[in-house]
Amino acid sequence: MDYVIEMLHIRKEFPGIVANDDITLQLKKGEIHALLGENGAGKSTLMNVLFGLYQPEKGEIRVNGKKVEITDPNVANDLGIGMVHQHFMLIDKFSVTENIILGKEPRKKGVIDIKKAEQQVREISDRYGLKVDPRAKISDISVGMQQRVEILKTLYRGADIIIFDEPTAVLTPQEIRELIGIMKTLIKEGKSIILITHKLKEIMEVCDRVTVIRKGKGIATLNVKDTNPQELAHLMVGRDVIFTTEKTEGHPKQAVLEIENLHVKDSRGVEAVKGLNLQVRAGEIVGIAGVDGNGQSELIEAITGLKKAESGVIRLNGKDITNLRPRKVTEAGVGHIPEDRHKYGLVLDFTIGENMVLQTYYKMPVSNKGILNYKEIYKKAKSIISEFDVRTPSEYTKVRALSGGNQQKAIIGREIDRDPDLLIAAQPTRGLDVGAIEFIHKRLVEQRDHGKAVLLVSFELDEIMNLSDRIAVIYEGAFIDIVDPKKTTEQELGLLMAGHRKEKVGEQSNV
């Protein structure tokens, strides 16, 4: 058999944990090979071993049948192995070109030949249809574009084997489509790919084979056409997983959140929300669907008091909360699961307990006359941990040491525990495995059933369709339409998100 990569019986330990335990993975030339497993199963670790960032304790690696020692990323590069990391390895302040050529700069008389470099980047970008602007600064481009830069980095170094570590977690559906197209082009050009993803649909769609790992151990390697999502989920979690959250008919009551004619500017001063109106009632989940950058973030920030509303009114339970400070908004009864959990959701150097009282630390019973009651704090943390199944050594553990999924569960636990009337959930399941997604979805529906209003923002159409009682489609800062999930299709949503109104949809279908 022609394997380009063989990782045989790999074992990798971290202090106190075996991340990879006798895992074998073989990659055929020209295939897309999926690597599947729960959060923390050891996928990234295995790939970091292949890329030379970690040294395995046991096992061997063969490239094109020859045994190799990949002692550092340089060796991996020389062997034609490239990796698109789960957390992008990009330098915000650098340009696209600078990020790509770093470490392998074309020079002229000892100086970087930036013209030539840009030329090369443009060429590769064109060849694979990546459409990247070589001069743009990383901090100015979208996440999807950043990912293409990561891909370009591997291609620039002439990689034949490309590892994608959860590339789709941070992408919008459109970007995912494009990425899949890119991967297919790469295969056509003779490259081989290892793809890590939690989205079983994607595996079914693009992959040839799949290797499933669980708790650091290899479970199975299957041909994708011989399997199905249910089986894969079972293999990876060890039990059956329900993909569509069961929920009964909703019974919406009075309006909890009312927004009238809201205008908000983005950080550059350009109007991002333009005259938006919205109502979220008690006992319903309103999903906001839309392509990234259509004003979703600004809308949420305006509600939560993080950004100033230029005009318009935001009411909570009939009370005007427009432009109140975040604390007042929180106190009025708004809970918020932010999109970027590391940046906005958690203080990574605080313990779980401390993070659980990030908004309530100044109130009884957590603090009394300004003095903290740590007993209460950790009591609360303990109850959230057990109720929300946060996997952690203890409530005194620093949040930094938790996996992403468990960090997310902790945030959700904290927000629900505060018992807000309105819960805003932005991309609540990004990067999580199917088991964790199932859990979180259940909790959101539970909130609805307890008579809370839930505002869900997500790029996952599945998630939106699954959970929402109503779907508001946002386009260029306003709602283009509000639809009933039972009476719509992904195609229709897609068109709306692209700005085609219902009537136009009709027109289009006439054409």
Place this chain on the structure above:
Amino acid sequence: MLVSGYNPVNGYIALWNGAFGQVFYIGETLRLATPYIFAGLAIAFAFRTGLFNIGAEGQLIVGWIAAVWVGIAFDLPKAIHLPLAILAAAAAGALWGFIPGLLKARLRVHEVIVTIMMNYIALYSSNYLIRNVLSKQQDTTPHIHHSASLASPFFQKITDYSTLHNGIYLALLAVVVMWFIIEKTALGFELKSVGFNPNASEYAGMNVGRSIILSMVISGAFAGLGGAMEGLGNYGFAFLQSSFSGIGFDGIAVALLGGNTALGVLIAAVLFGALKVGSLNMPIDAGVPNELVNIVIALIILFVASGYMIKWILTRLKKEAK
């Protein structure tokens, strides 16, 4: 020391004797440690809340002047006068911290530069005040009234005339206060949170700008109190200073050596006091030049700071043993 041809054993004995050998020296060590405790707390407090306060020196100077000013200007019962003078020092230091805090919170100006500049402003302005306001063109101010003094006949007696004064109680109290604020209060929680992650703190409803200002104000107040120790305790007056006292700068090392914790600062400050006082004794007792003391201090700091080095050496030794 060995390398340079001095007897290290004698040197260290002299150092030890000069710091702890007699009650007098114990008193002196603690007296010197007193302002170090405050400066260390000031810097540690700022560090814990994500700020680098190089301005403890200036805050200490203005605190000193303010305390002496109150000590001279009023004639009040001790129960009022002393607390008033101490509060004045805290307020002056707080003001000196407020300015960089405000500039950082509102205009995002880096606190390191502003505090460095504020040090010079403090030095020159206080010299001006001493000559033109607190005295009639003299180099020192008059002595503070007895009612504002921290001097302690009791300590002088038991330590054989050392200059140890009642400020040490305040310093110990300050250690407890810092520990309490940082570890036990909602305020400390908020300040630490902002220091670690301002974005998340803002999302959680905290007022980031206010926290930054408050941190600098509290930090400055600690340093200002350090000035009161000198003005009301050690000297009892203020004098023209042609250059910085260095306490504020040494405070950086004290804070960091103490791991930026209250108790750590206390220990590091006493260590510093002991090294500095003890070193004065090295030339006369052992013929070792006290230039060596800075080297000794540096090596101690490096050694303590490189905790990882010790771990590294230990694992190396273990490996070799295998």
Place this chain on the structure above:
Amino acid sequence: ACGSNSGNSGSGNKDKFTVALVTDTGGIDDRSFNQSAWEGLQQFGKDNNMTQGKNGYDYLQSKSDADYTTNLNTAVRNGFDLVYGVGYKLQPAIEKIADQRKNTNFAIIDSVITGKKNVASITFKEEEGSFLVGVVAGMATKSNKIGFIGGTDSDLINKFAAGFKAGVKAANPKADVQIQYVGSFDDASKGQSIASAMYKSGVDVIYHAAGGSGKGVFTEAKNIKQDDPSKNVWVIGVDRDQADEGQVTVKGKDYNVTLTSMVKRVDKAVIDLSTKAKNGKFPGGKTIVYGLKEDGVGIAPTQDNLTPEMKAAVKKWTQKIINGDVTIPSKLK
């Protein structure tokens, strides 16, 4: 209370006379009054066959203002019979300790402590020496613009300034003295900038009393000389003979920009007082003032740059001052 409760303190328990000095933050190598005091003490030791150490004579250096009391006490505890505090900054510390340690004699240099039987004070009439160099400056200037650069705006420094100004006026009423302070004694860069501004604005003689900041003044003067040896630029040194700071070689020819220096003979005062104390004549409670008459201040021996007229004028004014015909102001206005 007296110091009898400390085991090894007090004097008189040894038959040999011992003496120590505690420096201010300048230390014994400051090339200024601390060093001068120490040199005096060493000379005294030599003259009396004493050895350096606890049984003879020794010094204690203060590294910061906070060290004075510690050092003074250490000196007492080591049984020295006489302890000098060098510099006005030690005054409060000596004042306090003298009350506590009545068996030890103290001497304060550059400041006055009254009413204590175990303390003698030594001061200098810096204004008199400064007056003499002022006379020289007034005669040496061609632009009638003269500068004075002080370390800080303080009593002591202003004594220099006041005497200097009076000397200039006495010799050359048309000349004008600009006074500027560096703000510190260790900022040579600023000292140089101030000197540069003064020289560029036409000043041709600068008298500095600025310690380390004064180094910049010499550097600037040398630079100007270097550029144009015919230029009339001078620096007047302070505390000791600073001729060595002014040497400059231009195209193989040696020049010296140090016009002369005002010297303060702390060494002499130390020897005098130590001798008295050794002989049991310690002038407790008294203030000894060293002026021109006592040879405690004066003009430096290096006078190569002085014209005969200047030397004559110096001689004339010296006589007048010694005779008490003139009194020199010690305060600016």
Place this chain on the structure above:
Amino acid sequence: MDFLTALEIIISASLLSAAPLIFTALGGVFSERSGVVNIGLEGLMIMGAFISIVFNLTFAKTFGAWTPWLALLAAMAIGGLFALIHAVASISFRADQTVSGVAINFLALGLAMFLIKKIYGKGQTDTIREYFRQVDIPGLNHIPLIGKLFFQGVTYPSYIAILVAFAVWFIIYKTPFGLRLRSVGEHPMAADTMGINVTKMRYLAVFLSGVFGGIGGAVYAQSITLNFSSSTISGQGYMALAAMIFGKWNPLGAMGAALFFGFAQSLSIIGSNIPYLKEIPSVFLLIAPYVLTILALAGFIGRAEAPKADGVPYIKGER
């Protein structure tokens, strides 16, 4: 004093006092751009000043007018080596970089003073005879007006400092080395995945900070104080640190900030010659440079953004 003279004084004084700060701040830029905070600049300057003076006094007879230049080389070498202590402690042994920097300051002063005592038997050295003199830059000094203002009575190190600032800017922004240096300071793990040896880059950067700090100290000692004592370097390292931050970690910015400090100070010196200002208490002139700096900072709204990984030790395999 006429306006032109005032201008002349301001420019020459700014250039003179800025030179050591520029060199040292450039050293800080190297170090911090690589992610290593360097509060030890003061100590590095002390080392440079110390070595240059010792070298100068020892070899002046042998090398004549070349002595200060050769002393500069010695200061570069020793400064660089000395900085390696900071590198070892903070990069390899993961000591807190600020602590290690503070230790460097203590160590430098202690070592220099101790050695001075040992070598010369006294606490400060003699005055050097061969130093960086003020010169007229040949050719340029004859340009009308400009020549008089900028190219007469200046020291070579001032102009070299400015040229070097441009060179460092070029190195940091235009060469592969610079790109790698910055990448290591922004995102060491990303740099690592690109095959860049983070530790090596940081060592090199800290070494360079020692080299430049050494030059800074040597220039100061050999063009201003002309000898070495415990107070030769007293706070200039912190001012250089401030210049680096003021200049937003950019070589040209740091240079501008250093020149600004010099400018503000000479302005205050000139101030006492201006009749109107003569009347105000001298304290206002003393504090003016520092107040001006704060005002300037407050005016340049927009924050100084430190390199992202500044102060963060890089531990391979840790997230």
